[in-house]
Amino acid sequence: MNVLVVGATGFVGGGIARHLAGNGHRVTGLARSADSARSLAAGVIPLPGDLDGGLAEVVAVAARSDAVVFAAQLAAAHEEHVVAELLAPLAGRTFLFTSGSGVLLQRTAGGWSEDSFAEDDPFTVEPLAARRLAVEEAVRAAADRVRAMVVRPGLVWGPGDHGHVSKVYRSVAVTGAACYVGEGLNTYSNVHVDDVAALVSLALTNGSPGALYHAVAGETPGWWIAQAVAEDLGRPTRGLSPDEAVTVWGEFDALILSASSRIRAPRARGELGWRPEHTDMLTTVGDPRLRIMATA
Incomplete structure (x- = not known):
């Protein structure tokens, strides 16, 4: 399959591009600069350009591809526009967002939530992500003419990530302790980047038009992460109020680290036979890269 990956120089998109190229697909990755092109995974063909002034050229390449995987991180309005432009010429072909x-994040201020959502369960959208949900819905609605699908991962972790574990290490540098918010019972479902890539590959091959597939392999409450980091570094743990969390991590990261976002993946597992191989995010604890964050 001839696949264009938009976002191939990023963490998630790079993992997807690497996996697809390693499994025999002809993969082209959008790269804004020569330095970005050099960061592409082995076997990925660079496409010089960007999604700002060069969007027309990217759309032209998309129109010649068998499939387009969109894994870029854009501002909401720009994302809506770019996705619409990429979908336009893909009649009869595949688009995966x-x-x-x-x-579906819930603002629990470090508290536990019993709510866990399968792919098409109803939920109240997090207001900051309302436009992202609108893009999901637009992609799925295009299935009458495009083989369009959505993959919705939880927190994605793996080598080089900047997720919850790394942020707890960073809190040690700021406060001297491994921090969590409130009771530390909030839980954000997580999945390894390689398992996300494997699900994308399965969806490209066997997915249903209009489908939503969740990607989740485990859950780790905030207090567990803080405790594991504290034990690794020989430091104490510390619970923060939501206001204190903002001073440590900034407003957006403090929101994410205090929230619950719990998902299940029955459709991905049942329909596609997806079986994640990496289930314990805490296996990253002790990584020298992370320990450095605690001293910077």
Whole structure:
């Protein structure tokens, strides 16, 4: 399959491009600069350009591809426009949009939530992600003419990530302790980047037009992460109020680290036979890269 990956120089998109190229697909990755092109995974063909002034050229390449995977991180209005432009010439071909479980995030201030959502369960959208949900819905609605699908991962982790574990290490540098918010019972479902890539590959091959597939392999409450980091570094743990969390991580990261976002993936597992191989995000604890964050 001839696949264009938009976002191939990013963490998630790069993992997807690497996986697809390693499994025999002809993969082209959008790269804004020569430095970005050099960061592409082995076997990925660079497409020089960007989604701003060069969108028309990217759309032209998309129109010649068998499939387009969108894994870029854009501002909401720009994302809506770019996705619409990419979908336009793809009649009869495949478009896969990677979203995130932040659309159903619950602001629990470190408290636990019993709510867990399968692919098409109803939920109240997080207001900051309302436009992202609108893009998901637009992609799925295009299935009458495009083989369009959405993959919605939880928190994506793996080598080089900047997720919850790395942010807890960073809190040690700021406060001297491994921090969590409130009771630390909030839980954000997570999945390894390689397992996301494997699900995308299965969806490209066997997915249903208009489908939504969740990607989740485990859940780790905030207090567990803080405790594991504290034990690794020989430091204490510390619970923060939501206001204190903002001073440590900034407003957006403090929101994410205090929230619950719990998902299940019955459609991905049942329809596509997806079986994640990496289930414990805490296996990253002790990584030298992360330990450095605690001292910077």
